[in-house]
Amino acid sequence: MLISLRWLLELVPASAEAAEIGRRLTALGLTVDAVTVQGDDTVFDIDVPANRPDALGHLGIAREVAAAFGLPLTPRSPAPAGTGVPPAVPVTILAPDLCGRYTARVVRGVTVGPSPTWVVRRLEACGFRSINNVVDASNLVLLELGQPVHVFDLGTLAGPAIRVRRASPGESLETLDGIERTLAPAMLVIADDVRPVALAGVIGGASTEIRAATTDVLVEAAWFSPASVRTTARAFGLSTDASQRFERGCDPEAPPSAQDLAARLLAELAGGTPAAGRVDLRPSPPVLRTLTVRMARAARLLGYAPSTDDAVGALAALDLAPRVRGEVVEVTVPTWRVDLEREADLVEEIGRQLGYDRIPSRTPQGVPRSSPSARQLDLDEAIRDRLAALGFNEAFNYAMIGPGEDDAFVAAGSPSPLALTNPISETLGFLRRSLLPGLLRAIDQNLRHGGADLRLFEVGGVFEARGAGELPIEPSHAGFAWSGAAEPPHWSGTSRAVDVWDAAGLIEDILSLASGKRRFRRERADLSGLHPGQSLSWRDDSLRRVAWCGRVHPDHSARLGLSATVLLGEVDLDGAVSHPPEVAAYSAISRQPATWRDLSLVIEPDAASGTVLAAVALVVPPAPVSMTWIDRYAGPPLAAGQVAMTLRVMLHPLDRTLNDAEVEAYRAELLGALDAVPGVRLRRIDT
Numbered sequence: 001m002l003i004s005l006r007w008l009l010e011l012v013p014a015s016a017e018a019a020e021i022g023r024r025l026t027a028l029g030l031t032v033d034a035v036t037v038q039g040d041d042t043v044f045d046i047d048v049p050a051n052r053p054d055a056l057g058h059l060g061i062a063r064e065v066a067a068a069f070g071l072p073l074t075p076r077s078p079a080p081a082g083t084g085v086p087p088a089v090p091v092t093i094l095a096p097d098l099c100g101r102y103t104a105r106v107v108r109g110v111t112v113g114p115s116p117t118w119v120v121r122r123l124e125a126c127g128f129r130s131i132n133n134v135v136d137a138s139n140l141v142l143l144e145l146g147q148p149v150h151v152f153d154l155g156t157l158a159g160p161a162i163r164v165r166r167a168s169p170g171e172s173l174e175t176l177d178g179i180e181r182t183l184a185p186a187m188l189v190i191a192d193d194v195r196p197v198a199l200a201g202v203i204g205g206a207s208t209e210i211r212a213a214t215t216d217v218l219v220e221a222a223w224f225s226p227a228s229v230r231t232t233a234r235a236f237g238l239s240t241d242a243s244q245r246f247e248r249g250c251d252p253e254a255p256p257s258a259q260d261l262a263a264r265l266l267a268e269l270a271g272g273t274p275a276a277g278r279v280d281l282r283p284s285p286p287v288l289r290t291l292t293v294r295m296a297r298a299a300r301l302l303g304y305a306p307s308t309d310d311a312v313g314a315l316a317a318l319d320l321a322p323r324v325r326g327e328v329v330e331v332t333v334p335t336w337r338v339d340l341e342r343e344a345d346l347v348e349e350i351g352r353q354l355g356y357d358r359i360p361s362r363t364p365q366g367v368p369r370s371s372p373s374a375r376q377l378d379l380d381e382a383i384r385d386r387l388a389a390l391g392f393n394e395a396f397n398y399a400m401i402g403p404g405e406d407d408a409f410v411a412a413g414s415p416s417p418l419a420l421t422n423p424i425s426e427t428l429g430f431l432r433r434s435l436l437p438g439l440l441r442a443i444d445q446n447l448r449h450g451g452a453d454l455r456l457f458e459v460g461g462v463f464e465a466r467g468a469g470e471l472p473i474e475p476s477h478a479g480f481a482w483s484g485a486a487e488p489p490h491w492s493g494t495s496r497a498v499d500v501w502d503a504a505g506l507i508e509d510i511l512s513l514a515s516g517k518r519r520f521r522r523e524r525a526d527l528s529g530l531h532p533g534q535s536l537s538w539r540d541d542s543l544r545r546v547a548w549c550g551r552v553h554p555d556h557s558a559r560l561g562l563s564a565t566v567l568l569g570e571v572d573l574d575g576a577v578s579h580p581p582e583v584a585a586y587s588a589i590s591r592q593p594a595t596w597r598d599l600s601l602v603i604e605p606d607a608a609s610g611t612v613l614a615a616v617a618l619v620v621p622p623a624p625v626s627m628t629w630i631d632r633y634a635g636p637p638l639a640a641g642q643v644a645m646t647l648r649v650m651l652h653p654l655d656r657t658l659n660d661a662e663v664e665a666y667r668a669e670l671l672g673a674l675d676a677v678p679g680v681r682l683r684r685i686d687t
Contacts, residue, residue, distance in 0.1 A: 056245050076264075089161060091163075091164070101223040102281045105277075107273065137262055137269050140265055148245055155214070155216060158195070173197075226246060230422070311329055311350050380459045401428065412528075443481045453483070480568070483498070528556075529556045549570070595653075599674070612677060621651060623651045651666070
């Protein structure tokens with residue numbers, strides 16, 4: 001926000017130097033980012049907090065300066081409205097929930113032309129461009145009071161009459177920027193008897209803009225719902241000086257004075273004659289809020305105990321009309337301070353007015369407590385360190401995604417994604433259920449910019465909906481996207497391409513960090529976004545899926561236009577952590593000779609190697625056992641889709657040598673268990 005010092009001193013008679021004023025404003029929480037000299041004026045660039053819409057004008061800054069230096073305000077006098085005169089233009093508010101106040105006044109006989117030099121310089125100092133004397137008058141009001149006003153060419157209004165209403169289905173409006181915009185029924189518009197003529201609180205319409213031939217104008221000053229203005233502005237990607245102020249919350253008492261000041265400036269700059277009558281419609285006048293602050297509470301929050309007299313003086317300087325009620329100070333909140341809602345806000349006002357330098361430096365007391373999520377945070381950081389050490393780069397993606405963007409990476413039957421009530425854009429309207437869409441988008445962007453051998457990861461929350469009225473849960477996930485070579489290039493040979501087993505190894509590395517040596521059941525994944533023959537998932541003992549990985553399905557890759565093969569993986573860290581790590585235990589190395597048997601199997605296309613391991617693991621061995629796949633074959637004489645695989649089962653007796661009868665009995669039990677697995681059979685010699 002750019003503030004002219006000359007303009008400011010017209011509202012508050014401060015005699016301090018510009019540098020001192022800047023220091024005091026910064027001490028009050030309105031940080032002055034820069035001070036520049038422009039001719040005979042000094043301009044402050046002030047960083048106004050989002051919760052202080054009252055400071056988005058010279059009058060609001062003047063209030064702060066007056067409070068800081070103990071000075072009175074001297075606002076300029078507006079043009080009198082007159083009483084007992086019927087309004088020149090009838091106004092009807094048909095959406096009182098979106099428009100809390102609407103004032104209108106006619107100024108006749110204006111002559112549209114260039115503004116005087118002092119107006120041009122004043123506007124340019126504040127970052128505005130001079131347009132003509134009529135439009136400039138409205139901008140002067142906005143910059144002085146922080147209250148937007150809009151000026152219509154009265155001769156172009158049909159009726160003339162004003163109706164403040166919601167847009168009708170199918171209506172459109174050409175706005176001042178020359179764009180024809182299709183309106184939604186939820187949007188608030190200013191309309192005449194025939195059509196919309198402005199988007200309320202955002203931008204005016206081209207049909208009623210001020211032209212060289214304009215002679216009579218209608219001045220509008222109103223209070224619109226911040227939520228309504230924000231929704232309309234974001235729907236069209238518009239951010240105007242008016243919408244920025246209405247979105248944050250304007251003073252509901254400001255429209256009459258803003259409108260009257262505009263009438264005075266139109267008379268001075270454009271030679272107009274303000275009509276005496278004025279429309280001022282107010283469906284439901286606001287009730288002044290009363291807040292109290294306990295001095296004991298103020299002492300606790302500030303870290304020191306200000307006296308009651310100091311607190312009263314600080315609040316009085318801010319026009320809060322304090323009243324002492326025993327140990328409590330009661331204030332009436334002015335309508336322009338929309339940010340004051342609770343006791344802590346008043347404590348902050350006392351603290352910043354008395355000076356933040358009075359807050360003492362003190363060592364915190366008490367015993368620190370560990371957060372319940374400390375282990376999860378440590379695990380997240382450990383996974384980040386591990387993946388970074390493996391050559392992966394961390395990606396940071398939005399938690400919001402587009403409609404249906406993650407459907408291919410969540411299990412069938414999962415709850416629908418949570419829709420945002422007020423998304424920042426149409427393509428970010430839902431909360432993600434998986435990290436993979438964002439990582440896939442990041443890989444795609446890097447590939448389109450010439451990237452190769454890409455490794456990206458992300459550790460963050462996803463969102464799962466629960467029952468109606470319940471808050472969603474936000475489990476922590478780790479995800480990665482891998483494209484190109486499986487290992488860095490080396491002079492000793494060419495690098496092979498990454499495959500699903502590289503991704504699987506990374507998944508199991510993450511699982512080992514989360515749950516130690518605990519084993520999970522590995523099987524084929526069933527996600528539509530992953531290749532059915534090159535994807536895996538991991539489940540716990542309760543068959544809950546805790547991890548999955550695989551190559552992006554060719555159809556999905558084609559829809560996205562990916563130019564390379566991409567491997568994806570994701571781990572539900574909350575699910576993995578719910579299984580505490582197994583305690584490491586020492587076991588002696590066997591001194592006895594090991595005995596093994598090889599099981600040659602034929603696996604049908606609809607079966608998976610993981611089901612074989614799960615079945616044989618249920619057979620109790622006569623000694624500690626390890627199992628390893630040692631061979632795989634596909635081709636004649638096997639049918640298409642069939643795979644021959646050999647599983648080596650190795651027994652490691654600890655105290656004696658096993659005899660053949662024990663080993664064969666165990667082998668027979670293994671074959672019996674495999675007979676119950678669909679799609680798996682013992683391979684004959686001829687196959």
